[in-house]
Amino acid sequence: MPPTSPGVTGEMILFIIFGAAAIATALVMVLQTNPVRSALFLVLNLFCVAVLYLLLNAWFLAAVQVLVYTGAIMVLFLFVIMLLNLGTPDREADRLRPQQPIAVLSGLVLALIIGGVVLSPLPNPSPTLRDDRLGTVEAIGRNLFDPAQPWLFPFEVTSILLLIAVIGSVVLAKRRL
Amino acid sequence: MPESQAVTAAAAAVPLSWYLMLSAVLFTIGVVGVLIKRNPIVIFMCIELMLNSVNVTFIAFARYLGDTGGLMFTIFVMAVAAAEVAVGLGILISIFRSRENINVDEINIMQG
Structure with a gap:
């Protein structure tokens, strides 16, 4: 065995x-x-x-x-x-209280659906786990900034996204523009 | 011989489906939390929980298929989560300024 x-x-x-x-x-x-x-x-x-x-x-x-x-x-x-x-919060103010059991029920249904998908056989399991160095800083950096890989452009777009988020949150939370 | 044994041990360490099941359970808890909570900050936290469970799936697949794509996607998911939280909490603060109340049942200013 x-x-x-x-x-x-x-x-x-x-x-x-x-x-x-x-x-x-x-x-x-x-x-x-x-x-x-x-x-x-x-x-x-x-x-x-x-x-x-x-x-x-x-x-x-x-x-x-x-x-x-x-x-x-x-x-x-x-x-x-x-x-x-x-x-x-006070519980009396909750007007949608009957929603809760329905939410739990639909959550269980969702768990059953996801579990059915998860437990179905994978097309390519192959868990050889040979390459152990994928998670190091060096491996991630080399992959992220490798022009042959598709990750460089999303990485740059992410920087723009973060800039927009910073400006947007400042604008939203500012008392008066 | 001990080396080959170590390889088989690593191959059988924890089945991939265990990680996927854990991720599914965490995701479902997040979904139910979004549905039953009335405090938008806690709803945001449940969304963070869901994003995190998806990250577990990404990293498990990256490890078990030997593909770095999952790790890259996790980085992007974390960045998007940070941006989303910053903007969302800014929106909450501005709603609280104008209404003094951020119960999601009461916020209907975008209702047609």
């Missing part, structure tokens, strides 16, 4: 621990009524997903995940929550 050697289990155990933690923190985030706690649980969830990136040998993207998502985006979220001073 070659595939199930005991050396496998370390990665599997890590996957199970951090995958379960990711699902649990995501659930708590959705079920939480306090937005600050939701944001902090989302931070935990993003950390767990970063560990999964490490398991997938995407070291650079794990670092970017922690820096950009938990460092920049979540701080922005927390800043806006505290700026707007949103407390826990």
Whole structure:
């Protein structure tokens, strides 16, 4: 029985621990009524997903995940929550309360559909996992800036997108133009 | 012999379908969160959750198919997510300025 050697289990155990933690923190985030706690649980969830990136040998993207998502985006979220001073909303004001069971039901249907697609056999599984150096900074940089690859133009367009986002958010949040 | 064993162990490490299932579960939680939440900031956070679950899929496929396209797409998804959050929170702040209330049920100024 070659595939199930005991050396496998370390990665599997890590996957199970951090995958379960990711699902649990995501659930708590959705079920939480306090937005600050939701944001902090989302931070935990993003950390767990970063560990999964490490398991997938995407070291650079794990670092970017922690820096950009938990460092920049979540701080922005927390800043806006505290700026707007949103407390826990009162449940009586919720006029669309009957929507919730329907939402959960349709979510389950969606999970069944996605699960059916995911568990269908892949056209080319071939998980040889031979090349382990795809996730390093050097490999990603070489691929991103290689003129033979199609990523250089989207990368430059992304810089324009970020510039537009910066200008747009300043214009939107400015008190008076 | 230990090297060949290591190769087979790596090949069997965690099945690709486990990552895909985890990603599907996270995505569904995000969808349900968008549907049941009334606070637009939390809705944005649920959208971030969905984007992240898609990133897990991208990176899992990049690893298991040995293709860097998934990693590149993840970079672009992160950049788009950052831009989206910046603009969205700017919109929320300006709505809060004009209405003092950002419950999504109350915001109907674009209703025809």
